[in-house]
Amino acid sequence: MNLLEVSGLKKNFGGITALQGVELTLRPREILGLIGPNGAGKTTLFNCLSGQTRPDGGTIRFCPQSRPLNLAGKRPDQVAALGVSRTFQNIRVFGQMRVIENLWVGRHLVTRSGFLGALFKTSRFQKEEAESLELCYRLLEFVGLEGKANLMASELAYGDLRRLEIARALAAEPKLLLLDEPAAGMNLSETATLDQLILKIRQERGIGILLIEHDMKLVMGLCDQVLVLDQGKTLAQGKPEEIRQDPEVIAAYLGLEVEHA
Amino acid sequence: MNEGVAYFLGICFSGLTRGSIYALMALGYTLVYGILSLINFAHGEVYMIGAFVGLVFAGLGTILGLGPVANAALALGAAIVWAGAYGFILERVAYRPLRRAPRLAPLITAIGMSLFLREFVILAQTSDFVAFPPLFEALPSLPQGWGEFVLPSELLILCSTLAVLFGLYLLVQHSKMGLAMRSIAQDPEMARLLGIDVDKIISFTFVLGSALAAVGAVLISAQIGQINANIGFIVGIKAFTAAVLGGVGSPGGAALGGLVLGLTESLAAGYLSSDYEDGFAFLVLVLILLFRPAGLVGKNLPEKV
Numbered sequence: 001m002n003l004l005e006v007s008g009l010k011k012n013f014g015g016i017t018a019l020q021g022v023e024l025t026l027r028p029r030e031i032l033g034l035i036g037p038n039g040a041g042k043t044t045l046f047n048c049l050s051g052q053t054r055p056d057g058g059t060i061r062f063c064p065q066s067r068p069l070n071l072a073g074k075r076p077d078q079v080a081a082l083g084v085s086r087t088f089q090n091i092r093v094f095g096q097m098r099v100i101e102n103l104w105v106g107r108h109l110v111t112r113s114g115f116l117g118a119l120f121k122t123s124r125f126q127k128e129e130a131e132s133l134e135l136c137y138r139l140l141e142f143v144g145l146e147g148k149a150n151l152m153a154s155e156l157a158y159g160d161l162r163r164l165e166i167a168r169a170l171a172a173e174p175k176l177l178l179l180d181e182p183a184a185g186m187n188l189s190e191t192a193t194l195d196q197l198i199l200k201i202r203q204e205r206g207i208g209i210l211l212i213e214h215d216m217k218l219v220m221g222l223c224d225q226v227l228v229l230d231q232g233k234t235l236a237q238g239k240p241e242e243i244r245q246d247p248e249v250i251a252a253y254l255g256l257e258v259e260h261a
Numbered sequence: 262m263n264e265g266v267a268y269f270l271g272i273c274f275s276g277l278t279r280g281s282i283y284a285l286m287a288l289g290y291t292l293v294y295g296i297l298s299l300i301n302f303a304h305g306e307v308y309m310i311g312a313f314v315g316l317v318f319a320g321l322g323t324i325l326g327l328g329p330v331a332n333a334a335l336a337l338g339a340a341i342v343w344a345g346a347y348g349f350i351l352e353r354v355a356y357r358p359l360r361r362a363p364r365l366a367p368l369i370t371a372i373g374m375s376l377f378l379r380e381f382v383i384l385a386q387t388s389d390f391v392a393f394p395p396l397f398e399a400l401p402s403l404p405q406g407w408g409e410f411v412l413p414s415e416l417l418i419l420c421s422t423l424a425v426l427f428g429l430y431l432l433v434q435h436s437k438m439g440l441a442m443r444s445i446a447q448d449p450e451m452a453r454l455l456g457i458d459v460d461k462i463i464s465f466t467f468v469l470g471s472a473l474a475a476v477g478a479v480l481i482s483a484q485i486g487q488i489n490a491n492i493g494f495i496v497g498i499k500a501f502t503a504a505v506l507g508g509v510g511s512p513g514g515a516a517l518g519g520l521v522l523g524l525t526e527s528l529a530a531g532y533l534s535s536d537y538e539d540g541f542a543f544l545v546l547v548l549i550l551l552f553r554p555a556g557l558v559g560k561n562l563p564e565k566v
Contacts, residue, residue: 050454080456094447097440104437105444109456111437172456 106171280523286500289470305497311475348471508556
């Protein structure tokens with residue numbers, strides 16, 4: 001069964017049509033690249049998936065276990081609780097918190113003991129806290145931020161901030177990860193490391209990844225599937241090599257990019 | 262002990278006692294401001310209501326023949342629960358419906374709630390001063406020499422406040438709830454995306470701030486010995502001054518600002534003239550706004566966009 005199935009998704013902002021019937025399918029453990037010219041609706045689609053924007057029509061079927069759920073119209077905290085995490089193009093980590101605290105907030109959904117547990121240091125709380133902390137440190141290592149746990153997040157370099165944001169998204173143990181232009185503003189070697197990281201996430205965590213990306217090399221090299229969005233509609237979805245040869249796609253978008261690349 | 266030194270110490274202790282209450286109150290302003298960028302002008306009235314509830318229950322305890330410690334605990338507990346409920350309802354009624362409204366709208370409802378609550382207490386109770394039962398009578402007297410400059414009740418208030426501040430520090434810095442509060446202060450939308458129920462945390466913050474106000478109200482009312490429906494107004498403004506003095510939005514700053522303001526007032530009253538006590542408090546506010554608008558511990562942050 002598919003992990004994510006979007007069909008007929010629509011969204012208008014005032015008189016402007018942002019999405020007019022998006023179709024998308026994502027299988028478990030798959031990396032799906034979302035491409036399309038500016039204004040094609042990529043960000044709006046992400047916002048609908050994360051619950052930040054309420055779609056006007058269509059369905060978002062998310063199936064982390066055996067029973068599919070409709071995400072359309074759910075609040076962001078509810079969507080998060082069902083197992084969807086996201087990052088942003090303009091990184092949104094908590095700058096006034098330590099690196100490890102950022103991950104700790106990310107684990108909000110997973111840790112259960114509340115204030116009373118913390119106050120009385122119940123054994124369940126202590127056990128849970130120790131495990132959770134251990135997990136956070138392992139996550140830092142996983143993304144390559146070991147040794148930076150106690151820095152303020154605002155002190156991190158740009159590339160590290162991106163990795164921290166991804167680590168925080170993973171801290172919630174999501175089933176679906178939405179990455180909004182993870183390579184934006186990164187140099188070549190940083191992009192290569194990121195490439196490795198995304199593959200490692202899929203390999204070790206077995207989750208579905210949906211990413212918006214402008215870097216064509218990254219998209220074509222990394223993704224199992226590519227979806228082209230144009231004027232709020234799905235133009236095509238398929239394997240990277242199919243997409244590269246699709247005449248419609250070339251006409252609308254790729255042709256220009258490939259020539260310049 | 263030298264008489265001058267004893268006088269000075271006495272003034273310091275009475276200033277710190279007063280400052281403790283400002284600190285507890287200022288925390289209520291600053292926690293709410295940190296999360297919602299809203300000045301809860303009805304906070305002073307929650308304090309006043311806390312004092313009245315404390316009075317009623319302390320009186321009840323006396324009638325029931327409770328011992329002094331049990332009576333104080335009853336008054337304090339009832340005031341905390343009652344004021345907490347007021348804080349919760351206040352946010353639901355006056356602020357939550359206006360979450361997306363222009364900034365001025367909740368400010369006006371805050372002032373409206375403040376007036377409403379004060380008039381409500383005047384109608385339901387009285388506008389006169391009423392005596393607050395003495396809760397501190399049973400305190401043991403201090404060792405020889407201390408009595409020259411500090412009262413047992415002052416020490417109790419100061420120590421209780423420090424304990425509460427320490428507890429609050431642990432809550433904000435080292436608990437899941439505190440982390441959620443801080444994440445909302447920095448980026449509410451992101452907090453929501455991480456699964457945090459923002460409305461729940463906001464309610465909790467109001468209850469917490471109101472509980473702190475109630476603690477301050479019962480302690481200082483028992484010390485002063487009388488209350489009326491207007492006590493919330495002036496304490497509210499002073500505590501707001503303390504919050505600004507420390508750097509609004511910063512809990513540590515609010516605590517520091519409260520103590521500094523209390524000391525300033527007390528020193529000015531003790532060495533210059535007690536007629537100008539309030540004047541000095543607001544002089545401090547004006548000076549801070551002129552020369553260090555971000556407060557004592559605040560950084561001058563760039564405008565939020």
